[in-house]
Amino acid sequence: xTSENLNRRWLLDSRPPGEPSPKNFRWSEDPVPKPGDxxxxxxxxxxxxxxxxxxxxxEARSFTSPVALGDVMTGGAVGVVDASENPDFEVGDIxxxxxxxxxxxxxxxxELRRIDPDTAPISTAIGVLGMPGMTAYFGLxxxxxxxxxxxxxxxxxxxxxxxxxxxxxKINGCRAVGIAGSDAKCGYIVDELGYxxxxxxxxxxxxxxxxxxxxxxxxVYFDNVGGTILDAALVHINMRARIVICGMISEYNxxxxxxxxxxxxxxxxxxxxxQGMLVFDxxxxxxxxxxxxxxxxxxxxxxxxxDIVDGLENAPSAFIGLLRGENFGKRLIRVSEDxxxx
Amino acid sequence: xTSENLNRRWLLDSRPPGEPSPKNFRWSEDPVPKPGDxxxxxxxxxxxxxxxxxxxxxEARSFTSPVALGDVMTGGAVGVVDASENPDFEVGDIxxxxxxxxxxxxxxxxELRRIDPDTAPISTAIGVLGMPGMTAYFGLxxxxxxxxxxxxxxxxxxxxxxxxxxxxxKINGCRAVGIAGSDAKCGYIVDELGYxxxxxxxxxxxxxxxxxxxxxxxxVYFDNVGGTILDAALVHINMRARIVICGMISEYNxxxxxxxxxxxxxxxxxxxxxQGMLVFDxxxxxxxxxxxxxxxxxxxxxxxxxDIVDGLENAPSAFIGLLRGENFGKRLIRVSEDxxxx
Numbered sequence: 001x002t003s004e005n006l007n008r009r010w011l012l013d014s015r016p017p018g019e020p021s022p023k024n025f026r027w028s029e030d031p032v033p034k035p036g037d038x039x040x041x042x043x044x045x046x047x048x049x050x051x052x053x054x055x056x057x058x059e060a061r062s063f064t065s066p067v068a069l070g071d072v073m074t075g076g077a078v079g080v081v082d083a084s085e086n087p088d089f090e091v092g093d094i095x096x097x098x099x100x101x102x103x104x105x106x107x108x109x110x111e112l113r114r115i116d117p118d119t120a121p122i123s124t125a126i127g128v129l130g131m132p133g134m135t136a137y138f139g140l141x142x143x144x145x146x147x148x149x150x151x152x153x154x155x156x157x158x159x160x161x162x163x164x165x166x167x168x169x170k171i172n173g174c175r176a177v178g179i180a181g182s183d184a185k186c187g188y189i190v191d192e193l194g195y196x197x198x199x200x201x202x203x204x205x206x207x208x209x210x211x212x213x214x215x216x217x218x219x220v221y222f223d224n225v226g227g228t229i230l231d232a233a234l235v236h237i238n239m240r241a242r243i244v245i246c247g248m249i250s251e252y253n254x255x256x257x258x259x260x261x262x263x264x265x266x267x268x269x270x271x272x273x274x275q276g277m278l279v280f281d282x283x284x285x286x287x288x289x290x291x292x293x294x295x296x297x298x299x300x301x302x303x304x305x306x307d308i309v310d311g312l313e314n315a316p317s318a319f320i321g322l323l324r325g326e327n328f329g330k331r332l333i334r335v336s337e338d339x340x341x342x
Numbered sequence: 343x344t345s346e347n348l349n350r351r352w353l354l355d356s357r358p359p360g361e362p363s364p365k366n367f368r369w370s371e372d373p374v375p376k377p378g379d380x381x382x383x384x385x386x387x388x389x390x391x392x393x394x395x396x397x398x399x400x401e402a403r404s405f406t407s408p409v410a411l412g413d414v415m416t417g418g419a420v421g422v423v424d425a426s427e428n429p430d431f432e433v434g435d436i437x438x439x440x441x442x443x444x445x446x447x448x449x450x451x452x453e454l455r456r457i458d459p460d461t462a463p464i465s466t467a468i469g470v471l472g473m474p475g476m477t478a479y480f481g482l483x484x485x486x487x488x489x490x491x492x493x494x495x496x497x498x499x500x501x502x503x504x505x506x507x508x509x510x511x512k513i514n515g516c517r518a519v520g521i522a523g524s525d526a527k528c529g530y531i532v533d534e535l536g537y538x539x540x541x542x543x544x545x546x547x548x549x550x551x552x553x554x555x556x557x558x559x560x561x562v563y564f565d566n567v568g569g570t571i572l573d574a575a576l577v578h579i580n581m582r583a584r585i586v587i588c589g590m591i592s593e594y595n596x597x598x599x600x601x602x603x604x605x606x607x608x609x610x611x612x613x614x615x616x617q618g619m620l621v622f623d624x625x626x627x628x629x630x631x632x633x634x635x636x637x638x639x640x641x642x643x644x645x646x647x648x649d650i651v652d653g654l655e656n657a658p659s660a661f662i663g664l665l666r667g668e669n670f671g672k673r674l675i676r677v678s679e680d681x682x683x684x
Contacts, residue, residue, distance in 0.1 A: 268618035
């Protein structure tokens, strides 16, 4: 799919005020770059698409600087070393790094993580054994701090992060209730992932369904969506509940922020905590989290689902669809053939 | 001021939709009750007036059950034992307990705290050495967790709680910035209490003043007022900031909750925490907090200001004024003569 001579790239061409459109991205075909001293040239195999990328398209700084207009869209990826000017990496090594939406990236060696293709499919390095997996693991365990018998509510519960949060909650002896956007997703999280109950946010009254499926209230709400679902969840939180603010996909495309009741009265009377979490804050502990997730996968206690779209050319539409909830599982782009699949 | 034969009482007569009016309270003169076995009859000396009482006038349960219509208004008080059917208390003992808005209350002995009139003025048992003091102490230190060099912002900064929070912040090596409702209050918190800066919320643009007085951002916001001041403070919080939700006096009289931007985007990008606190959760640690506060008072490191209104008959108007911010310091009602003052 890649050309030996060209680096196909998606650049940010303009900033969308609301929902991104294909017009906001510009296709570019450039020479393949060469690694400098100590650097590595990586050919992209799988590109990760994640909701946080919408934030990078804004002008405002959020976690980090926005993508500049004319720059390649940012993104994590799994790739193969194509050329190396660093003794630690050899041509053919599988690595994970922040390649962006393009065929080739030159990256400093210390920003690459070596992936062993024998332990798991290499695509998992940007999924369950990568950023989304670590988000679920540290977000739930370190910020949510669920106790046995507690009720954990998860929104976007069939997504890359949410699908894992419910399973980790179950492993920790909790009741897991998920909110998702279709009957198929709801069936999947209950039947395949072991959620105790699922709420279809498109066909059910979420407030009434929360009342029904969280009869003992909510102790931990792992929030990936924000908006009115957060408002509804707040009503049902228990004393000393923990609300993990991990994402707010329902708000990313809003031109103007939505207004809502302040959550403070509920936080006060229930002595509850609402806390933002960013996975990179746990970077030093990734080895621990990755080891644990890999063990759970081996034991069959954690399952994951990938939603693979073929072809870099489809990245903008696949990303726009992700923001609409059209994905089913962790969405990624197969940019070039996976050499480890036989 | 009290009659030997009557128990004058303020009963809740109706629930105010917005700002309470004197009409919501009903004056009643009843026989003085008699203590049963194990109980103590306490004559009220000082009645505490606190913003949380507004919540007890609502129909909805908040921290605890509302005051029922026709029941005496709830409240903490310092009093003197007038009759005792419990061997642990003698007539003349000074005690603190939840007497309510009345001359006399029969209370179970295990709900009374004995006050030593030799250590501090007995009125402090419902102020700096009582509930407001413990709120400031545990709220700041256990929920706010301020570190040296950090900026602590406090609203209602000359009030019963806020006046103490800034001083405890200074003792802990922080920069303390207070928001208050008059130039006199602003002058007081800087000149007397040692705040580094003060913002008059009525005459200054709070957003601009925060920018000026918190040049390094806000690490801890101790929020007593909620509303638009909370919204303004959020804009300036730092990475990993802690927002202590202690009260929301600006919202207590609202008929309909105000709408505002959700705080979640800021909490997420700054990995900040917003947490409700209720002092009673720290009950087991009051001895530690009271010892420390008493030591700081002795050392001259913590000062406090009382705003005493004479006469139980004035309790409703003094309470309505408290909700308007007309008090200057800890507001209390002198219901009967303080026998320890010579």
